[in-house]
Amino acid sequence: MIMQETISAQGDTAPDTADADDLIATLAANARAAQRVLAGKSDADKAAALRKAAQALRDHAKAILSANAQDVTKGEDRGLTSAMLDRLRLDEARLAGIADAVDQVAALPDPVGETIASSERPNGLQLSRVRVPIGVIGIIYESRPNVTADAAALCVRAGNAVILRGGSEAVNSNRAILAALAEGLAAGGIPAHAVQLVPTQDRAAVGALLRAADGVDMIVPRGGKSLVARVQAEARVPVLAHLDGICHTYVHCAADQAMAEAVAVNAKMRRTGICGAMETLLIDAAYPHASDLVGKLIDAGCAVRGDGRACALDTRITPANAGDWDTEYLEAVLSVAVVDGLDAALAHITAHSSGHTDAIVTSDAETAEQFLNAVDSAIVMANASSQFADGGEFGLGAEIGIATGRLHARGPVALEGLTTYKWQVRGTGQTRP
Amino acid sequence: MIMQETISAQGDTAPDTADADDLIATLAANARAAQRVLAGKSDADKAAALRKAAQALRDHAKAILSANAQDVTKGEDRGLTSAMLDRLRLDEARLAGIADAVDQVAALPDPVGETIASSERPNGLQLSRVRVPIGVIGIIYESRPNVTADAAALCVRAGNAVILRGGSEAVNSNRAILAALAEGLAAGGIPAHAVQLVPTQDRAAVGALLRAADGVDMIVPRGGKSLVARVQAEARVPVLAHLDGICHTYVHCAADQAMAEAVAVNAKMRRTGICGAMETLLIDAAYPHASDLVGKLIDAGCAVRGDGRACALDTRITPANAGDWDTEYLEAVLSVAVVDGLDAALAHITAHSSGHTDAIVTSDAETAEQFLNAVDSAIVMANASSQFADGGEFGLGAEIGIATGRLHARGPVALEGLTTYKWQVRGTGQTRP
Structure with a gap:
């Protein structure tokens, strides 16, 4: 298993691929187990745990800003543009904004458990469609570290476990943010594995995540054209894609x-x-x-x-x-x-x-x-x-992205788009003629 | 372009693949053009055209039963099991049932245009989510010829064009049914290309349909494990999958x-x-x-x-x-x-x-x-x-399949599952601060 950051310049070799598949399978199994616990939590439990996660971001501000400073220094050395550096850089005010955004997600209404529709059949069967979490969601994104907290909070609010794969520019920032979030959630009774970060920047891990149809229920890519093109070419997991905005x-x-x-x-x-x-x-x-x-x-x-x-x-x-x-x-x-x-x-x-x-x-x-x-x-x-065109402007509280595909969810995707439904059928012993 | 039936025993060669891609691209372009006309049709127009399609099935009963007899004879020669032959075989009563089922789909309420949700923002923007057709749907299915009529009717009722790829056992039956449906729809003002059948049984055409992400919006596979496995391995188009029922x-x-x-x-x-x-x-x-x-x-x-x-x-x-x-x-x-x-x-x-x-x-x-x-x-x-567990038993009128995936639609999928939504925003000149 690859547990160290190993940046491969080009072309995933076969051993990398197998290692990456093992790594993602482990993360997905952890996520599935955590999600099953999370699915049993009440609205109030999830909200309280997210507030603890927001507070943990504030409590660990020093460590997060220090990790971010490392990323900024590395980015300067690597010649990132000033626009990219600005997107990467955190300060106390920006980090406070990230923590506040997690609190705002905690305050959103829980979509899980909502009855979407119900009916009674002539034979007395009672049918209802009830909103449930999707399960395990993979999010692949680029440099802004605030996405780590935003996306994790939205997924957890809707009862999902999330596997995050952020950009290499923000790796230290993302790790520090994720550690604080996981600590806060665990203090609130939600397994820390509900939020995980892929621990390697190896590109093979992205391919493994895209292939992990047995372990991951949905992928949300948030990034530029090269990421979107790769996702379109490789994904075996259903994708909630955000393509161009022309x-x-x-x-x-x-x-x-x-x-x-x-x-x-x-x-x-x-x-x-x-x-x-x-x-x-x-x-x-x-x-x-x-x-x-x-x-x-x-x-x-x-x-x-x-x-x-x-x-x-x-x-x-x-x-x-x-x-x-x-x-x-x-x-x-x-x-x-x-x-x-x-x-x-x-x-x-x-x-x-x-x-x-x-x-x-x-x-x-x-x-x-x-x-x-x-x-x-x-x-x-x-x-x-x-x-x-924005989830916040549409009153959704936050958004995981804007979907330009045609299935599942379209336009700004927020908590409802991170759920699915199941049919509940209540009978009194009916058999089908 | 392959316009003749050419059954390739194994392995798609490169020229086949290119030809199949061309063929599917043509079908998809025809379907897209027809769907744009269909999208402008009223509930009453679509229902009336479907009733004409049902009548055309009755009017062409002799031709359809004759085509079906060819398939049954061929199936007997090929050694199909009696269960498979029974599923393949049509008679006057079964064909009447197929036509009646199309009439029943015509009588279902049109999901298109329904306002799913609406809200007003503090700045006065009026938001609504309105149900719209998915667009172009590909359906890959095996031997029962009734699926040709059922699936086409459901897709058209919800404003979609459909590209059907049936099994080789039922090829003559499917062609005769499709021709009658298209004639009836055209008499009702709906372009005949709203319902098309892939004109070749070449396996490369299935691959091309699964890859046609630019032209096809959703694939519904209905068949056994080998079809499902192929779809999972090859599809670039979003799939509404029906896997095992354990x-x-x-x-x-x-x-x-x-x-x-x-x-x-x-x-x-x-x-x-x-x-x-x-x-x-x-x-x-x-x-x-x-x-x-x-x-x-x-x-x-x-x-x-x-x-x-x-x-x-x-x-x-x-x-x-x-x-x-x-x-x-x-x-x-x-x-x-x-x-x-x-x-x-x-x-x-x-x-x-x-x-x-x-x-x-x-x-x-x-x-x-x-x-x-x-x-x-x-x-x-x-x-x-x-x-x-059946769309009819759930009061949905009919079903295109039972989805076991987690996104878009779950369980019995009927008209609503063949739609998506768009956001309509009505303003009075608002600009974003």
């Missing part, structure tokens, strides 16, 4: 000018690096203030790439190439197309949307409803910024 | 004797070949009528394999080996273990259940509730035969 905003001919400009600038520029950021603006050919709209975006610091008609709106627009319509920029770059009415907008979105979030701005209620019904994305919006 | 019945010490005997005999012997049939009987060591219970099963024609204590109950019981506890017999064979109380029964079920259906018989309400809460299978029952 989000569109369509400014209809009947859009209010001030609203269109405010929504478009916010959707693109509030934070350009999040998956809900607008990447393509579709302007109706009959919208009378198109030049003003692109001007506002350019004035806000956005580089605009346009189709032929869009380029005619402002001399600062450069021509888009075919790839632009399928690009998630995640920076202050926007592609703009002029479209002839709702149907053309829908056709563009059908062809190029990644199915994350697409929005319309219009004062015409009927057109808004047509758009909301016709666009088949996880989130469709009328007259709002696509940057609202 | 179903347990636990007769508690406080079980009513007559009820225990009636439920156990029904659970095992009503039909031994269905996935909800009991495969293991757990008898509480304190249940006073254990010999009578196993005697009733043996008298009903069941071969019983027991653990040490079970063998002492009746001289006709043979010793079970370790593999028996993990075997889905699907015939008149039963494994029986004597267990010491609820906890021992739960431990046995945890170790050996396939997560399909497990039941308890007891007159003690508290024990029944403990069992219903503790057993983590798709269906848990108290005082009822596990043979009730």
Whole structure:
């Protein structure tokens, strides 16, 4: 079993793979045993244990910040960008925020045990569907250490055990956070193995986790394109995937000018690096203030790439190439197309949307409803910024990710998405004829 | 592109694979286009088109029965067992039943458009989650030709296009049924490509369907262990899997004797070949009528394999080996273990259940509730035969299968399991601070 960090540059050799499978099988068996205990805990027990975990993060602040400082130093040596270092770095305020977030998850209503539906059959059988935990969840994520605490807290709140595999940049931070969480949970009567961190950064361990269909019930990948591509190629475990956010905003001919400009600038520029950021603006050919709209975006610091008609709106627009319509920029770059009415907008979105979030701005209620019904994305919006695509903004309290697949859960995934259901049947001795 | 039936005995060669990928890509593109039209159809339109499809099955009865006779003749030549031939064979009454089942699906309530949940945020955003079709569904199944009509009708009722890949034994029957269905749907304004049959029996086409993650949204495999194993090994498309049904019945010490005997005999012997049939009987060591219970099963024609204590109950019981506890017999064979109380029964079920259906018989309400809460299978029952594990018996009208996975849908899967949801957000120009 690999218990030491061994970074393999490329290509998992056969012995690595077998060792990694053994390692993950051990973690999964530990997780399964812990989950069975966790499944018997009450709402109050789980909430109390999570509050103890939050307090343990505060109690161990010094150790966590010291571990994080090691990661930051190592990251500086490895030449991480300042943006990456900023995402990695913790300070007392950020750590307090992480602990508070765990308390907030503790305060969320427990979804487990909820009766989703019930019915009685003519033969007297009483049926009900009751929400239960999924079981053992694997989460593969990249550099932000706060994910360690957020994801663990959400999984445990919904009665699941979690196996976390964080990025190598944050390995010391993640270990220190995980140790504090496990200590707090154990003090609250929840087995420490309910939250485990894969103890190696070997890439073979990721492959083993993706293959562990017998021991792991769901994988949530949170990371960039290379991680997502690997998960898609290798996973044998069901995946709750978060792919690209190629989000569109369509400014209809009947859009209010001030609203269109405010929504478009916010959707693109509030934070350009999040998956809900607008990447393509579709302007109706009959919208009378198109030049003003692109001007506002350019004035806000956005580089605009346009189709032929869009380029005619402002001399600062450069021509888009075919790839632009399928690009998630995640920076202050926007592609703009002029479209002839709702149907053309829908056709563009059908062809190029990644199915994350697409929005319309219009004062015409009927057109808004047509758009909301016709666009088949996880989130469709009328007259709002696509940057609202977020579990917190949706009132879910927190999110484990935004799912762009079609099964199980779509859009922001929070506690409910970390549960499944079972059928309970209560009879009085019925036999089937 | 392979448009002719070419049965490859073993091993997909590279050219076959490329051809099969092209074939499936074409079918998937056709399906996607048809599904977009279907998604715009009303409840009434879909119901009317399905009634036309049912009528087309009746109108083309002669052609369908003639095609089926070809399959039966071929099956006899190939030496299919009489049970397999019986499952394959259609007559006027069976075909009428298939058409009536399509009418029954037409009469089911349309799940699409249902608002699952809604809320208003403090900033005035109105959120709702609305049920929508999944999209394009692939179904891989074995010999019964009724599945062609049942599965197509269910998919279309919920607004999905379907790509069907039936067994080679029923290829002519399936083609004739599919042609009638497509004609009826088209007469009702639904594109014929909403229901398609993979036009080749080449095994490479199954592989291509399992890999078609860009074009197919979900795969439902309905078949034996070899199909399930292939799907688990190869699928890149999300799978709604139906694995083994190793179903347990636990007769508690406080079980009513007559009820225990009636439920156990029904659970095992009503039909031994269905996935909800009991495969293991757990008898509480304190249940006073254990010999009578196993005697009733043996008298009903069941071969019983027991653990040490079970063998002492009746001289006709043979010793079970370790593999028996993990075997889905699907015939008149039963494994029986004597267990010491609820906890021992739960431990046995945890170790050996396939997560399909497990039941308890007891007159003690508290024990029944403990069992219903503790057993983590798709269906848990108290005082009822596990043979009730069926979409029709659950009031779902019909079922596409019984899911034993943990995500998306569990237990009998019907129209609701063939849908997903999207978030609709209605604003008045909100931007995110």
